[in-house]
Amino acid sequence: MKTDKIVISVKNLIKDFGSFRANDRLNFDVYEGEVFGFLGANGAGKTTALKILCGLSRPTSGEVMVSGCNVYTQSNLIKQKIGYMSQKFTLYEDMTVTENISFYAGIYGLNFKQIKNKTMQLLSSLGLEGEAHKLIADLPLGWRQKLAFSIAIVHDPAIVFLDEPTGGVDPVTRRQFWKMIYEAAAKGVTVFVTTHYMDEAEYCDRVSIMVDGRIAALDTPANLKEKYNASSMNEVFLGLARHTSNK
Amino acid sequence: MRTIYFILRKEFTQLKRNRTMLPIIFIVPLVQLLVLVNAATLELKNISLTVCDYDLSPASRRLTSVFDASPFFNVHKYSFSTDEAISHIENSSSDMVLVIPRGFETKMVRENKAEVQMLFNAINGTVAGIGNAYANQIFIQTSKAYFMEFAGLTSGQLNTLNINAIPAFWYNPDMNYKVFMVPAILVILVTIIGMMLAAMNIVREKEMGTIEQINVTPIKKIHFIIGKLLPFWIVALVMLAFGLFVGKIVFDIPLQGSLVLLFANAAVYLLVMQGFGLLLSDTADTQQQAMFIAFFFLIIFILMGGIFTPIESMPLWAQWLNKLNPIAYFMKIIRMILLKGSTFTDIRTLFLSLSAYAAIVLTIAITKYRKVN
Known part of the structure; x- marks a missing residue:
């Protein structure tokens, strides 16, 4: 559940690639247990910011704290506390379900007993007991994504970053996926999610919308709709995107 | 760990x-x-040879037959014209031409030495180089045997005539x-x-x-x-x-x-x-x-x-x-x-x-x- 404790704090974050400014003075805070939606058109700079928060990329300047750790100096500590699932498929296709679970659990430092328990628990909550020894390559995409999410939080991280987790997934599985996100958030995990689906934006506690490397809006979906006089997040998003392209 | x-x-x-x-x-x-x-493999076998024998003597035939018997050479043509023999090299049907001049045997008997000419297709330098070495071995052995039989020289006298190098291949004796x-x-x-x-x-x-x-x-x-x-x-x-x-x-x-x-x-x-x-x-x-x-x-x-x-x-x-x-x-x-x-x-x-x-x-x-x- 959402609390008042700040787990991600970003002040004046700038990231340049040569002369191109991908992130221009970003400022936002994310609270513990919150489902934080990170929206934006393709190329708006979402993934760049996300990679900086995960320690995959170094910011050009600005202050960034993730779970109490500085991204410049404590990126290895951050990695212990976060989970990550990218838009690309991140499980090993030539390994079985169990092998993938125990590999990731192992490199996050769980001991053999914990790995065994986690595996059983994961398989039963996903209903994958029958597929435990099947190769990932033989699983349907929706199942893989649900498994990838479960593996991303196998070490009980404080924050989980999801980069377009539901791309190419059918609506039924997407709903199940969001149910899993809520379950994780209910346990106190902060969820930081990027998406292109505006109906998913409605599920978030708060949403930020990035346009051309800047944060153009940040509020709850209800407030945003009211402010932009829109009936859905889709309209909010289109309004903001159009606003900038007319500039 | x-x-x-x-x-x-x-x-x-x-x-x-x-x-x-x-x-x-x-x-x-x-x-x-x-x-x-x-x-x-760099071992050469079957170097294709054209022989121009202008002498047609027992000595020249003997030399030719030693080449033919060797596993390294294969006499595939005889010719009576050096130009024709060279054309075999030019069209790549021969790797080497052996020219035995007229008077080869006479010179052997009278002067204890004689010349032959070898022409190589050196497009493949390895074939030419190794073929040359093999051919020299054959000349040395054939002439030695010839002198012993026909000139009546003993092997002792022969050794004073020419120094024969016998190679020993260390670490890989059989090459x-x-x-x-x-x-x-x-x-x-x-x-x-x-x-x-x-x-x-x-x-x-x-x-x-x-x-x-x-x-x-x-x-x-x-x-x-x-x-x-x-x-x-x-x-x-x-x-x-x-x-x-x-x-x-x-x-x-x-x-x-x-x-x-x-x-x-x-x-x-x-x-x-x-x-x-x-x-x-x-x-x-x-x-x-x-x-x-x-x-x-x-x-x-x-x-x-x-x-x-x-x-x-x-x-x-x-x-x-x-x-x-x-x-x-x-x-x-x-x-x-x-x-x-x-x-x-x-x-x-x-x-x-x-x-x-x-x-x-x-x-x-x-x-x-x-x-x-």
Whole structure:
């Protein structure tokens, strides 16, 4: 559940690639247990910011704290506390379900007993007991994504970053996926999610919308709709995107 | 340590399942050994010869018949015109022309010496050079036998007539080319496994996107690198053992020196090549790129490394360049240990150079490898 404790704090974050400014003075805070939606058109700079928060990329300047750790100096500590699932498929296709679970659990430092328990628990909550020894390559995409999410939080991280987790997934599985996100958030995990689906934006506690490397809006979906006089997040998003392209 | 264990377990699981990599690792070396060792030989047989015999004497016929009987030469045409014989070289139907001038036998009897002319097709310099050496042997032996029979000279007198060099080929007394080639093929084998397959394995994770997932985990860079390189280091050493076994069974290659010493050298040599593999994987984004870059360097390294041509006969600049060629070091070491029975004292300089090389390349590769950009 959402609390008042700040787990991600970003002040004046700038990231340049040569002369191109991908992130221009970003400022936002994310609270513990919150489902934080990170929206934006393709190329708006979402993934760049996300990679900086995960320690995959170094910011050009600005202050960034993730779970109490500085991204410049404590990126290895951050990695212990976060989970990550990218838009690309991140499980090993030539390994079985169990092998993938125990590999990731192992490199996050769980001991053999914990790995065994986690595996059983994961398989039963996903209903994958029958597929435990099947190769990932033989699983349907929706199942893989649900498994990838479960593996991303196998070490009980404080924050989980999801980069377009539901791309190419059918609506039924997407709903199940969001149910899993809520379950994780209910346990106190902060969820930081990027998406292109505006109906998913409605599920978030708060949403930020990035346009051309800047944060153009940040509020709850209800407030945003009211402010932009829109009936859905889709309209909010289109309004903001159009606003900038007319500039 | 635990992290390394989990990475290694994953790598071996994937290796076991990989249907393209596994055959490459086990079948390619067998094919290389069995086909290349037999085919890639510098021994010359059946040099095609055209004879222009203007003398038509018993002595000239005798010389011709010795050439014909030799396994190295094959008299495929007789001609009475040097121009016509040369045309055989020009249209590549002959490698060599032997011209025996008129008065050959008379000169032999009267002056105890006579001249013949040999013309070579030197497009393939090796054929010309080796053919020349073989032919000279035949001339010496034939003339010696001729003088003994017809001129009535004793072998004692003969020895004062000309000095005959009898070569002795050390470390490979039968001049068995296979014995020379098997170690070379083994070097190529461990190089490909240690460098190319390891590099391609890392790049594969980049291609699939799984490396990003690895990079957000707390895996330390050095653990990841060890977990990635160690499996191929082990596989390469196992394949070296397997290759030596096949070499011994099929080609009966000598194992003169200490196998422990050989494997110690191979272990260090592999570290050098794995360092290069790691650098390569850092540069390449796709497996295809990795393969092309690897081939480019491997071909130069291998051909310069003394697989077919002795480094000592290369121009000086090439010999200097070879000081940077790890294959040249290991090629020399493996032949010295296997064929010559060299001990650690003999190869100490080579071994220490390789070790220094490994330390430098690995340090550069590990420092350069980045999890964050």
